[in-house]
Amino acid sequence: MSVLEVRDLSIRFGGLQALQAVSLEVNEFEIVGLIGPNGAGKTTAFNCITGFYTPHDGAVTYRGKDVTKTAPHVKARMGFGRTFQNVGMVKGATALENLKTAQHAKAGYDVMSGLLGVGKTRRGEREMTVRAEAILDLLGLAQLRDKRVGGLSYGTLKLLELGCALATDPDILLLDEPTSGMGPEESDELGDRLLVLRREFGLTMLVIEHHVPLVLRVCDHVYVLNFGRMLAQGTPLEVQSHPDVIAAYLGGEAPEALAAASAERRDDRERSA
């Protein structure tokens, strides 16, 4: 049974059809890539899958259960761990505090006993700190434990954000451009990390990524989005040599490129609105 199944997802923003009948499937322990030119609707697809947007049409199924209209925080508790295109962390807090914030649902005590400060709370806090430190060690960020994340470099932030997503104790990880802000070497290293994470924690992943070598190396299956439609899918090698994909990335015909540019601007406006 697939972990995540998306059927005929469609969403409009005003006159813009951001996604048109998009379907994809992620199987257990797979790392699936979602690629496409800027403005293709990749992040929009993520937002529909994780519940931040409600699609106008289509269905999202998680382990056989329909979760199309489930709220994001409920999905997070079900096992959806996600990162954001721009880093999604509490900038005023330290790395440790962020990792503990991400463990909110796993704290092991409720709000009321938290306010009374009973033993359960202290134990829960200790366990969260231990888990947070383990994640910092795992990512090689132990020395950032008490640093405020606001001042960290972008690449480091992206890595720490991955740590926060891990701290939510996910079943499926949805990573939105995990290598942005990283150099080629760091990107390679991140690829290794993703493979290790899959092996160690039995994770399933859906990854939006632009860095082609990484996609080729870690992904089992790749979907290509263009103008909100699924352009192609297959193994990384199949997709790489697909004529439509090459056309989409290299510009194709002029009218299409113009349309892409305007759609992208539109998309940006929609998102910032």
Place this chain on the structure above:
Amino acid sequence: MVAVDTAATPVARPHAVDLALRWVPRLAVLGLLGYLLLVRMPADEKYAPIYADAAIYAIVGLSLNIVTGYTGQLSLGHNGFFGIGAFAAAYSLTVQHVPFAVTFVLAGLSGAVFALVMGMVALRITGLYLALITLVFGLTLEDSLFEVSWLTNAGAGQPANRPEWLFSETRFFYFCLAFLVVAVYLDFVLLRTKTGRALLALKENERVAEAFGINVTAFKLFAFVLSGTLAGVAGALYAYRIGIVTASGLGFNLALTFVLLTVVGGLGSRLGVVLGGLLFASLDFVLHDTWVHNVNDFVFAFQNAPQFAVGFIGALGLILTIVRYPGGIGQQIRPLTRLLVGGQRSLHADDGGPAAVEGSNVRA
């Protein structure tokens, strides 16, 4: 830069002498402050009411800090929750003959109920418009509920007489102080547990908070309800402090004072807010009844100068806070608090730096 060696540097165990060196000055400073604030000054029956006011203001400051400092929503209507608490306590005690202790529970509950309604509004509306709605809420209460005949003893004011054991002003100050200690403790625990982290996360970015599994709706409501409860209880203390509750003392000026003492005290800074309460509660007294009034008369040499001076100092503090010191008084005393708590970092806006103040621009 991303790849870093994971070998942690070994941390040396603090030596007994180091510990003594660290703790002796801290305890000395604490002891001196404690003596001055707790023993020396309020011992005088004449000054004790000012300190009682300061404690009450500080509780409201902490209450407002939860909504404004932690979840980032400006409330200009806290005089409403405060006033409801005051009337609830006075009415239940004097008219319904409810036991003294229970009146505080009722005051907290009524504050909580109204805050819940306000919280529901805040789910839909944020920022400037929410501030406007809270403002209207406070103003409307002042002219409607606080004028209702049965509640206000036909407009004459609802009496709230302290029990005999609290007649002494000094004792009443310690009574208020006990409530403040509980409020400070609650605030302390709140921030150290997942609740505080959830509030700060949703203040910075609701989407990130949701991705972490935080129920943003529930925690926004929780913040309002907790804030309303604290303000309601503070209102009950105020009722017993002045002995008779009328609408006239619960107007917009009070709401403004609450916001000022919280912002000038330092949003997100517990001790700063408490000191803000002390400052604004004692300002009137300092300006009139100490040597300062000579300076005051000299600078503002016209009629109504006292009221003007209070407003002037408040405005000046606000401008300084906004323009120069975003952390308010809390920022000024940070070296001292560092000394006392050993420089331990907390979830509070650390140095009131830009990162603590500016929002995040994450797009989802």
